[in-house]
Amino acid sequence: MSHSVKLFEPLTIRGTRLPNRIVVSPLCQYCASDGLAQPWHFAHLSTFARGKAGLVFTEAAAVEARGRITPQCLGIWTDEQAQALEPIVAFIESMGCVPGMQLAHAGRKGSTRPPFSPRGPIPLNDEDSAVAGAPWQTVAPSPLPVVEGWHVPDALDDTGLLEVKQAFVEATKRAVAVGFRALELHMAHGYLLHSFLSPLGNERSDAYGGDIEGRMRFPLEVAAAVRAAMPDDLPLFTRISAIDGREGGWSIEDSVVFGRRLAEAGVDVVDCSSGGIGGAPRFRSDDSGKPLTAGSAREPGFQVPFSRRLRDDAGIKTMAVGVIIDPHQAEEILQSGGADLVALGRELMYDPFWPLHAAEALGVDPDYQMWPEQYAWAVDRRAQIKALNQGDS
Ligand SMILES: Cc1cc2nc3c(=O)[nH]c(=O)nc-3n(C[C@H](O)[C@H](O)[C@H](O)COP(=O)(O)O)c2cc1C
Known part of the structure; x- marks a missing residue:
């Protein structure tokens, strides 16, 4: 295999070797039952491993019940929930990929309906939505709703903060115990x-x-506590919103400061997303203060400038995410120093074999060695037949 193609260059972080630079971005599926993974989760995550993404992150897994976004979100607050993920972890490993888990707490954005149902808060008195302990009272730093009409969260007091931090630590131990080798x-x-x-x-x-x-x-206390609960050879990622994109909000300069502090706390990679604090971002991704049109939030690679900035100025590895679609685009991001890793979400849902198709597009795997062996010989034959038929025409 050619190693001049960066997308397929392995990357070792601490003691963990990622076979390539392609990462499955966390993708909520909204179909867990009481936080427990279902057959769908096996099918969904295993497909990305068959497609040979280097690192397969689970969807956001809630560290406590009130930390779920919706009643149907995945959880990791019980041992049973962790055990339900074991076959998925084993399958991902069997494909030579690294299984990762995103640990999350929804805070004031909890107790909502999935986006397809349609999205929105489930009011406390909504008996129709009462499944698996929902709806529930949400928590946050301050009693401020996301937007008017959403839940008014309880502000966490000192005891509440300790409980949440401990929930992250316990979730970390559970995830590591069932074999996850990267956490975010x-x-x-x-x-x-x-x-x-x-x-x-x-x-x-x-x-x-x-x-x-x-x-x-x-956030830094949580990062340090999670790091302390992890084996030294496993990488810790942190996904941030590099900008709020709203007046008076968190800025890219703040993210650079935070990135340095995360590195000191033992975080290895900052995964650079944006927005979400109170509706859609209103400013352009370059944080120039120019208004954002609906379309410009979705330009290919629109969040890469954040990743590049943190990589340059915060002394930490970064992962770029957001409308990374084309293999050549992904390769250019890595080659030009925009990121150490690329994460894909929707494009991988559309084409879970994207890494294998990208290898072909970038001229890396003419013998189809990267494909699962159950498929490799047949895919090779397919290519030969296709070439013959093209020759005939
Ligand atoms: C169906 C769906 C579920 C998502 N779930 C999560 C999640 O659990 N955690 C998270 O950090 N981001 C989540 N995201 C955001 C994605 O991880 C990703 O950052 C975003 O879709 C942009 O990347 P893309 O253009 O490659 O899809 C989700 C996005 C989609 C489309």
């Missing part, structure tokens, strides 16, 4: 830890609010 902390998209960081979610006057130092305190 969800500190983006307006969920609990992001809402501590952003001045738009955090109006606390204690040590966990105020200036950036205070607002970073709880």
Whole structure:
């Protein structure tokens, strides 16, 4: 295999070797039962391993029941939930890929309906939606709803903060015990830890609010506690919203400061997303203050500038995500130093064999050695037949 193609260059972080630079971005499926993985989760995640993504992250797994986004979200607050994921972990490993888990707490964005149902908060008195303990009282740094009409969360007190931190630690131990070899902390998209960081979610006057130092305190404590509970050779990722994209919100400069502090706390990779603190971002991704049109939020690679900036200025590895579609585009992001890894979401849902197709497009795997052996010989024959038929015409 050619190693001049960066997308297929292995990357070792701590003691963990990722076979290539392609990562499955966390993708909520909204079909867990009481936090338990279902056959769908096996089928969904295993497909990406058959497609040979280097690192397969689960969807956001809630570290406690009230940390779910919807009643149908995956959980990791019980041993039974962790055990239900074991066959998935084993399958991903069997394909030579690294199984990863995103650990999350929804905070004030919890107790909602899945996006297809349609999305929105489940009010506390909504008996029709009462499944698996839902709806529930949400928690946050401050009693501020996401937008008017959403839940008014309870502000976490010192005991509540300790409970949440401990829930992250226990979830870490469970995930590691069943074989996950990379973890990602969800500190983006307006969920609990992001809402501590952003001045738009955090109006606390204690040590966990105020200036950036205070607002970073709880997320950094969680990162350090999770790191301490992980074996040294496993990488820890953190997904951030690099900008809020709203007036008075978290900025790219704040993210650079935070990136350095995450590195000190033992985080290995910052996964650079954006937005979510209170509706769609309103400013362009370059944080120039120019208004964002609906279309410009979806330009190919629109969040790559954040990843590039953190990689250059925060002294930490980064992962780029967001409308990365074309193999040549992905390769260019890596070659030009925009990121160490690329994460794909929707494109991989559309084509779970994207990494194998990308290898072909970039001229890496003419013998189809990367394909699962059950398929490789047949895919090779297919290519030969196709070439013959093309020759005939
Ligand atoms: C169906 C779906 C579920 C998602 N679930 C999560 C999630 O659990 N955690 C997370 O951090 N982001 C989640 N995201 C965001 C994706 O991980 C990704 O950042 C986003 O879709 C942009 O990448 P893409 O353009 O390659 O899809 C989700 C996106 C989609 C489409």
